[in-house]
Amino acid sequence: MRKKSLWIVMAVVLMMAFTTLGLASSTVMYSTETEIEFYDIPEYNESPLLSERVNAGELPPVADRLPVNPYVVDPIESIGRYGGTLRTATTSIESWGDHAAAFDFVAGLVKPNEGASDVIPNLASKVEFSEDMTTFRFYLREGLKWSDGAPVTTANVAFWYNDILLNEDLTQAIPIKFRSRGAAMEFTVIDDLTFEFGFADPQPFFLNSIIHDAAIVSPSHYLEQFHENYVDADEMAAMVAEAGLETWYQLFLQKNDVLIGIPRVPERPSLLAYKLTEKTSERLIFERNPYYWKVDSVGNQLPYIDRVTGSLASDREVITGMIMSGQIDFASRNVDIRNYPLYRQFEEEGNYRTFLWQTTMGSDTSYQFNMTHNDPVLREIFQDLRFRRALSLAIDRDEINDVVYSGHAIPRHATVLPSSQYYRPEFGDAYGYATYDPQRARLYLDEMGLATDAQGYRLRPDGERLAFTVEFTDRPYPVVPNLELVVEYWREIGVDAQLRAVSGELQSQRAPANMMDATIWAVGSTDMMFPISANFFVPSTPSWEESQWPEWGRWIASDGELGEEPPALLKDIRAWWEQILVEPDRDERVRLGSQILDEHAKNLWSIGTIGLSPRPLIANADLRNVPERNLWAWDTLTGVHVNLEQMFFDR
Numbered sequence: 162m163r164k165k166s167l168w169i170v171m172a173v174v175l176m177m178a179f180t181t182l183g184l185a186s187s188t189v190m191y192s193t194e195t196e197i198e199f200y201d202i203p204e205y206n207e208s209p210l211l212s213e214r215v216n217a218g219e220l221p222p223v224a225d226r227l228p229v230n231p232y233v234v235d236p237i238e239s240i241g242r243y244g245g246t247l248r249t250a251t252t253s254i255e256s257w258g259d260h261a262a263a264f265d266f267v268a269g270l271v272k273p274n275e276g277a278s279d280v281i282p283n284l285a286s287k288v289e290f291s292e293d294m295t296t297f298r299f300y301l302r303e304g305l306k307w308s309d310g311a312p313v314t315t316a317n318v319a320f321w322y323n324d325i326l327l328n329e330d331l332t333q334a335i336p337i338k339f340r341s342r343g344a345a346m347e348f349t350v351i352d353d354l355t356f357e358f359g360f361a362d363p364q365p366f367f368l369n370s371i372i373h374d375a376a377i378v379s380p381s382h383y384l385e386q387f388h389e390n391y392v393d394a395d396e397m398a399a400m401v402a403e404a405g406l407e408t409w410y411q412l413f414l415q416k417n418d419v420l421i422g423i424p425r426v427p428e429r430p431s432l433l434a435y436k437l438t439e440k441t442s443e444r445l446i447f448e449r450n451p452y453y454w455k456v457d458s459v460g461n462q463l464p465y466i467d468r469v470t471g472s473l474a475s476d477r478e479v480i481t482g483m484i485m486s487g488q489i490d491f492a493s494r495n496v497d498i499r500n501y502p503l504y505r506q507f508e509e510e511g512n513y514r515t516f517l518w519q520t521t522m523g524s525d526t527s528y529q530f531n532m533t534h535n536d537p538v539l540r541e542i543f544q545d546l547r548f549r550r551a552l553s554l555a556i557d558r559d560e561i562n563d564v565v566y567s568g569h570a571i572p573r574h575a576t577v578l579p580s581s582q583y584y585r586p587e588f589g590d591a592y593g594y595a596t597y598d599p600q601r602a603r604l605y606l607d608e609m610g611l612a613t614d615a616q617g618y619r620l621r622p623d624g625e626r627l628a629f630t631v632e633f634t635d636r637p638y639p640v641v642p643n644l645e646l647v648v649e650y651w652r653e654i655g656v657d658a659q660l661r662a663v664s665g666e667l668q669s670q671r672a673p674a675n676m677m678d679a680t681i682w683a684v685g686s687t688d689m690m691f692p693i694s695a696n697f698f699v700p701s702t703p704s705w706e707e708s709q710w711p712e713w714g715r716w717i718a719s720d721g722e723l724g725e726e727p728p729a730l731l732k733d734i735r736a737w738w739e740q741i742l743v744e745p746d747r748d749e750r751v752r753l754g755s756q757i758l759d760e761h762a763k764n765l766w767s768i769g770t771i772g773l774s775p776r777p778l779i780a781n782a783d784l785r786n787v788p789e790r791n792l793w794a795w796d797t798l799t800g801v802h803v804n805l806e807q808m809f810f811d812r
Contacts, residue, residue, distance in 0.1 A: 250480045559572055585758075591765060599653060696714075
């Protein structure tokens with residue numbers, strides 16, 4: 162194989178200018194390319210399983226299944242070999258498991274690069290944007306195909322834009338990243354492979370904002386048969402009735418059931434490395450996509466491994482046992498840093514290796530009190546800054562770090578990473594309120610007039626015991642021991658806090674419905690996603706991730722038609738954030754972002770505990786092309802940025 166340079170483009174320079182340095186000075190369309198160097202590949206190769214299907218006349222030759230310009234992956238260790246089944250486990254068939262982390266669970270137009278410093282083309286072979294960052298032109302890879310062999314064209318994007326994004330039954334509120342001055346962005350088809358998105362204002366973070374969006378390219382050839390715009394009314398009514406549903410859009414959503422980017426119905430076409438072929442109450446089976454559009458540097462179509470399975474386990478303790486006994490080949494979501502010594506101890510017996518990847522969470526477990534609570538007494542208490550200061554001061558973060566993380570993490574407030582351009586040291590310690598000072602905490606509660614009963618618990622102004630429940634859904638990091646320690650710290654200052662574990666489904670219902678007293682989540686991100694994903698710092702559409710101000714967020718998201726009007730400061734913060742999204746000047750964006758974080762540190766709207774923790778990753782000892790060190794974060798789509806479809810078994 163001979164590598165030759167076809168052209169050199171300013172991908173890195175321009176994308177750095179885009180994401181961190183502001184606008185460069187130019188009068189032409191900027192261009193970003195993923196193929197800075199093209200590969201001179203005389204022929205392509207494929208899995209023997211696919212060769213058998215080609216010989217049987219079931220599939221076209223591999224060269225006809227690949228794009229003209231496939232995405233080329235330089236292997237981490239070596240060119241792989243085909244075959245094998247990657248065994249993973251999950252605690253919920255309907256939710257996240259390591260099957261999701263083991264391959265590219267989002268096939269977006271763009272993606273993070275391997276260092277998570279830039280955004281690079283993915284499904285698109287090239288992206289151009291105007292000097293004022295109001296127009297973005299995307300070039301789809303020529304010859305790109307869905308898992309059923311149907312071509313990927315701008316018709317797929319047009320369907321998403323016209324029939325999903327602009328359809329009020331399917332999209333009740335257009336996300337802010339697809340809006341400008343209150344209206345949906347413009348969409349223009351140039352040709353079968355080229356299209357543009359246009360905005361009235363500059364969108365300096367637009368490419369960053371869509372790295373998690375797989376839906377922009379939707380399989381219209383499949384979905385049209387369930388959409389009211391393409392089906393006779395009587396025929397649609399019959400399908401809806403047969404499915405036991407009430408509306409056409411319920412049927413559409415059922416047939417388009419996707420978890421972030423992974424289809425959860427086998428018949429839905431996919432662009433991922435693997436396609437769901439079997440789903441039972443106990444197991445998921447994914448098989449290689451014969452039309453997958455990535456190859457290695459010598460022309461072998463990826464992925465190397467034939468199948469990925471996800472077996473249901475009752476809990477993470479069971480998964481730990483499966484790891485130690487060698488029943489799992491890959492684990493990253495259902496692991497626990499507290500078990501790191503245990504993982505290392507059983508490596509030889511279980512035939513696996515243990516790596517430590519770095520998370521990018523500013524705070525693994527952050528506490529949020531519902532300041533728009535339906536109980537007016539709790540609402541008044543939670544809104545009182547003295548209460549939040551007291552509960553923050555009562556937390557012994559050093560002890561949590563020692564007991565839960567064996568000293569591997571950093572005690573800190575809920576904010577961005579220290580490496581962030583928006584960060585200042587006072588954000589990490591919340592102006593001194595992220596320290597352990599229970600005596601000072603008690604003084605704040607005394608100052609609020611919260612007396613104590615005979616058992617030493619604080620009383621509300623109405624004479625009832627001050628008690629509340631922290632509801633939480635289990636997360637892929639040690640939240641339970643954190644919670645157990647924190648509620649004990651709070652009881653020591655007289656606050657009666659209880660814990661209640663809920664499912665992810667229940668969390669997604671109760672948090673946005675203003676039904677929780679308090680909850681927890683991970684807060685913080687890389688600059689790739691901050692301030693785009695700023696819902697922990699800025700009131701926005703209520704979701705399952707936060708409960709500190711659901712009704713204030715609802716008011717802002719509905720332009721005052723729903724919810725409750727927030728305080729002036731939070732309206733200012735929302736305005737600052739909206740300005741960041743359209744501000745062309747980098748220095749001004751940084752100033753506004755730091756200003757938001759400054760208010761967050763002062764007001765403790767989300768109380769952080771421990772951040773920057775390492776994360777164990779388990780890989781079969783025979784599994785190759787697995788990075789020993791890397792980032793593990795939502796920002797980077799866990800392993801998508803390092804192309805884990807290149808993993809293979811060396812045996």
